[in-house]
Amino acid sequence: MDAAKRVVHLTTVHHPYDPRIYHKECKSLQAAGFDVTLVAKEDPTDSRKNETIKHVKLKSYSNRLKRMIFGTVDAYKKAKQLNADVYHFHDPELLPIGWLLKKKNNVVIYDIHEDYVTSIMQKEYMNKPLKKVISTLYKWMEKLFAKKMELCLAEKYYKDIYPNGKCILNYPTINENILRHQRDIAKVDDSVLYTGNVTHVRGALIHAKIPAIHPSVSVHYVGLCKKSIADEIFTIAKDKQDQIHIQGIDHFVEKEDIEAQYVSRNWLAGIALFPPTEHYMKKELTKFFEYMSAGLPIICSNFPVWKDFIETYDCGIAVDPYNDKEVKEAIEYLRINPDEVKRMGENGKKAVVEKLNWNVEEEKLVKWYKQLLLQH
Structure with a gap:
């Protein structure tokens, strides 16, 4: 690429050093020449030095509802200021944010880590009626907000649910x-x-x-x-x-x-x-x-x-x-x-x-990014 395209990964849920987000996707994209920033919560125990991935820190909330409201608003404000070519987000609660960030000249990717409808129904901290309400609400939100987004799938069988999604499987990095x-x-x-x-x-x-x-x-x-x-x-x-x-x-x-x-x-x-x-x-x-x-x-x-x-x-x-x-x-x-x-x-x-390693998936991820950017 002639000039480094700016890529922003967003999460309000995952740890800033999440293996898929940080160690695989962010590091691979940076190695391929992209200008990568991670917008994620702060880890108060973080003692890392000389990390090359830029980390825009969000406040951590112990209360789930506060995180979903205030954390999401904070993520949107900080992500928007970065004016990225690609926004790649990792949590269902960020669907409205992805929709707001989508413009004609950028790419927004929703990275689907789980079969969320099914996983909501097995959450241990919710009663059954609430699970059904949340599951229905999620399906409605996804249908409404994800229309103009690209879908990144972490698991093979998600392709049955999202036939237009791109499988970037969560295989391990070679250590x-x-x-x-x-x-x-x-x-x-x-x-x-x-x-x-x-x-x-x-x-x-x-x-x-x-x-x-x-x-x-x-x-x-x-x-x-x-x-x-x-x-x-x-x-x-x-x-x-x-x-x-x-x-x-x-x-x-x-x-x-x-x-x-x-x-x-x-x-x-x-x-x-x-x-x-x-x-x-x-x-x-x-x-x-x-x-x-x-x-x-x-x-x-x-x-x-x-x-x-x-x-x-x-x-x-x-x-x-x-x-x-x-x-x-x-x-x-x-x-x-x-x-x-x-x-x-x-x-x-x-x-x-x-064959079951991240090197294979890394090539797919970088190639996909370049294709998407050429279309915009």
């Missing part, structure tokens, strides 16, 4: 330290790893049962976990509480800290024993690709999409998350078959290196 890390299969720990936000719908309480199901095995959670959920986890573990480890109680765990955990010990497996929900049953989890990148076999729920994924890449075992016998047998199979741990791990790593 050479993780790829080069050689696991000593002869010394695999009796430890399983879960990474990412720790919530009920992501299997927090199912994972808490593992030490009781298989007394030799400890569970390590690495990701944001509300203290109330941590308390539930420890309650379920009962006399096995010393085999439960949680890094991230009431605080965000950054990408670098999660990646460090992958090489911190010889994990037996990465786990994702989720309860069946319409949202998660349809999608391929980002943590699958991260486990595979680290050479970890996966133990996950046997949802059809997940089971098909595991079988396609021969990289783990899918089980009924509510069948303790199946869970125990899967864990024991890996414990007594280190060669299988190695084979499944290598299969997963090979798939990530060859």
